Amino acid sequence: MSDIWSRVHDERRTLIADLAGLPAQAWEQPSLAAGWTIHDVAAHLVDNARTTPLRLVVAMAKARFDFDRQNANGVAAAKGSSPEETLQRLRDVASRRSGPPAPKASRLVEEIAHGEDIRRPLGIERDYPVASVLDALDYQLHTPQRFDGAKELLGDVRLVATDADFSAGDGPVVEGSALDLLMVATGRAPRTEGLSGAGVARLVELGRATA
Known part of the structure; x- marks a missing residue:
């Protein structure tokens, strides 16, 4: 970094x-x-x-x-x-x-x-550098929730990126782009259309995704 x-x-x-x-x-x-x-x-x-x-x-x-x-x-x-x-x-x-x-x-998390x-x-799309998104996602998933992170989420689901070599966590799988997984990890509750897997329902229960 x-x-x-x-x-x-x-x-x-x-x-x-x-x-x-x-x-x-x-x-x-x-x-x-x-x-x-x-x-x-x-x-x-x-x-x-x-x-x-x-x-x-x-x-x-x-x-x-x-x-x-x-x-x-x-x-x-x-x-x-x-x-x-x-x-x-x-x-x-x-x-x-x-x-x-x-x-x-954390500054990269903020900007993205x-x-x-x-x-x-x-409706504006940005093709973010994958390395930047992954570094932001890794930071967010190693930071406790009390510091605005999502470390605890890894005990509920397994996050798997569909556009990068990334996976983390234990539990039912949630697949999505690295960017959508970052949105989950930052509490943006993205719509479930961009996510798949048995763990999506758990994200909705946790308020981390919107059905």
């Missing part, structure tokens, strides 16, 4: 290009992130890219150590008065290498997952 930051920067630049062609009304559509519009997610990515360990501590203190409140405050601060302003702010932070005190692979939060509702 020595090139992790270059891949994070590539994801940011590609998303900026996708956002640049959107009409203003598209920015106000709901994203996959519950309660957030496309514009909100873009602002969250700006806030994430600006984050440093010290800045996060200060922000958490202001939010009385409520993570959801801290995220909402960050979106409000990073969001421009127009889509164009927010997009410019995203351009301004695209090459930054700062982040919260977490493994760098939030990229899909934006793209899927808008």
Whole structure:
């Protein structure tokens, strides 16, 4: 993962290009992130890219150590008065290498997952580099749920990628693209059309997929 930051920067630049062609009304559509519009997610990515360990501590203190409140405050601060302003702010932070005190692979998870939060509702498809998706998926599946990971999921199902050499977990099998498995592991509850196997019903029970 020595090139992790270059891949994070590539994801940011590609998303900026996708956002640049959107009409203003598209920015106000709901994203996959519950309660957030496309514009909100873009602002969250700006806030994430600006984050440093010290800045996060200060922000958490202001939010009385409520993570959801801290995220909402960050979106409000990073969001421009127009889509164009927010997009410019995203351009301004695209090459930054700062982040919260977490493994760098978590930044790749953020960029890909939030990229899909934006793209899927808008019908935009991205052919992600397989290595980036697999690194993000591996990180997510080795991170406990209390830290927004999905490690516990591996005790319920076995995830098998249909487009890459990847499998993990014990239990009934769930097959899908590496990207769809990442969406499962990040709690996006993708629709089951892209998944197959005896474990899909278990994912629906867990709220990790939508029938």
